[in-house]
Amino acid sequence: MLKLSIFKWVPDIVQGYQRDLRIRWALAEAGFQYEVMPKAISELKTPDYRKLQPFGQIPAFQDGDLTLFESGAILLHLAAKPGARIDLTGSEGLSKVTEWVVAALNSIEPFVMNMYEIELFHANEPWAEMKRPQMANMLNYRLKDLEAYLGDRSTLLKTFSVADIVMADILRGVENYGYLKRYPNLQRYLKACLARQSFKDSYDAQMAVYKLNEPSEKEKQRQMAAASPKAD
Amino acid sequence: MLKLSIFKWVPDIVQGYQRDLRIRWALAEAGFQYEVMPKAISELKTPDYRKLQPFGQIPAFQDGDLTLFESGAILLHLAAKPGARIDLTGSEGLSKVTEWVVAALNSIEPFVMNMYEIELFHANEPWAEMKRPQMANMLNYRLKDLEAYLGDRSTLLKTFSVADIVMADILRGVENYGYLKRYPNLQRYLKACLARQSFKDSYDAQMAVYKLNEPSEKEKQRQMAAASPKAD
Known part of the structure; x- marks a missing residue:
């Protein structure tokens, strides 16, 4: 099974712009079934998630035993994967x-x-x-x-x-x-x-997850504070 | 024959940091012979060069009839190319x-x-x-x-x-x-x-081209002015 790590929820101001959308879109174009793995923002910094994504970001992807991060690399993996409904390489290799x-x-x-x-x-x-x-x-x-x-x-x-x-x-x-x-x-x-219908469906699917998991106002504040970049 | 477009010369302050170095390094590791195509800064904005590199940048690459730009894409092309002396994919695919x-x-x-x-x-x-x-x-x-x-x-x-x-x-x-x-x-x-010797050799090769083609002070000023980004 293909597995895609996504955000469980993100603040309204950035909703609809998370990079799992790129992967959802390609999966929809290809006609590949997949399972989403929703992650709380706080989970991204855990050692377990860092094994999938060393920079603690979304998306991460699993294709059987292969784990992959970076939206560009996941897209190129899908373009090369046999069995897609359309040729996602653009017909030029x-x-x-x-x-x-x-x-x-x-x-x-x-x-x-x-x-x-x-x-x-x-x-x-x-x-x-x-x-x-x-x-x-x-x-x-x-x-x-x-x-x-x-x-x-x-x-x-x-x-x-x-x-x-x-x-x-x-x-x-x-x-x-x-x-x-x-x-x-x-x-x-x-x-x-x-x-393209595959974009619209993928966008709706991403937004539906955020709607489903919308936290309380207090919890929103806590998650946004925890997500700020800190190098030390 | 493999062909690599490079700068004929760049200002001292940035010498040694042009991205054709990445490609030279990979070519040296692979043991692939190649020909360099030195370009004046002014040439990069011409329609002919834009056919190779739509953003008018260095490097551009040719492998037979295939033209490629973006250092990352050229490196991945070389990693997948048969006949290299070492496996440039890192043994994990x-x-x-x-x-x-x-x-x-x-x-x-x-x-x-x-x-x-x-x-x-x-x-x-x-x-x-x-x-x-x-x-x-x-x-x-x-x-x-x-x-x-x-x-x-x-x-x-x-x-x-x-x-x-x-x-x-x-x-x-x-x-x-x-x-x-x-x-x-x-x-x-x-x-x-x-x-790695291949890095040292590639760095020296890049710098040798700049030394060979060093322009007069007046010509340096003209080239730097022509290279400034302008969107209009």
Whole structure:
């Protein structure tokens, strides 16, 4: 059986943006059945969970005896796995789909993470106000290149692939903050990806878990405090 | 023939940290012969080069008719390529080496890129001074988890792999800025990786190209101005 570790619940402000969604989406496209393993935020820092995910993050994945973390690696594992309903490599082979999965994760997402850091967590801090124009410039620099690459394509490779899953999942956050306004190709591409039934079903499934497990206000505060990054 | 696009020359302050080094290192470990294709910084923005690398970056790679960009994707392609002198997958299969390559690129490197952004390019700006403690905290948070995972291992997987190449290449920059002082396992791991003859040879080969092609002072200024990111 395939097993996917997910959050039992996350704060409202970030709901719908946890990376197990990428894996749910690929599993739905492939038609693979799987079991979810909901984890409380406090469980992620335990030695048992660290054996699955050394950085204490979601998602972690199990395929029989194989344990895997990193959404990009899990997606590429699923793209190479026999028995899928559609070819999730994009019909150009595993090296080419790896290229675009890595491009999404290393050439686009780091700049999007910096956008979230400012807009979601530090919007009103003095350093954030000073840095915002430079952050926006770096992000636009990459979006502009991606816009040019895409042209009128509706998929990054010949056919829909796990690279589209990760790229669309990254871009929907970017769109929320208005950064796709200048890029009609990116808007059209994103809309086509998110129109797939497998995305909608996966999004609904993620949100349903959070709704089911919504804690009391007091418990919410406790979990958010426990989740803050501390290096020492 | 394998072909690797590299910089003809880069400014002194960043020399030795271009990502073609990761590919040279893997090619040397594998014992694969290759040809380098030196590019002037101005060439990277041309339509011809964008066909190889849509973001106008180094490296790009060619293996016969297959063109590839993203250092992580090229490394994974080489790990899967038959005929290598050693098994660059780390003896645990392609999914597991993909996991650690992606971890290096998406869970460690984005925080290292933010370190460079401050320490190398904006050290004295007011926002950088304000943001440094938070940047350091986020980076340490990931380094601490990696330190715990490594323990007394000398490789991320059972044996040396392309994941060690990319992780060590990232960590040597971190060490230069003093961020490994608290982490004896990371220091020992990095030292073991960088002691490999294939790293030393690849580093020397990268630096030799820059030395050979060193431009006049006036030309240096022109190239640096042309390389600045502009989104519009």
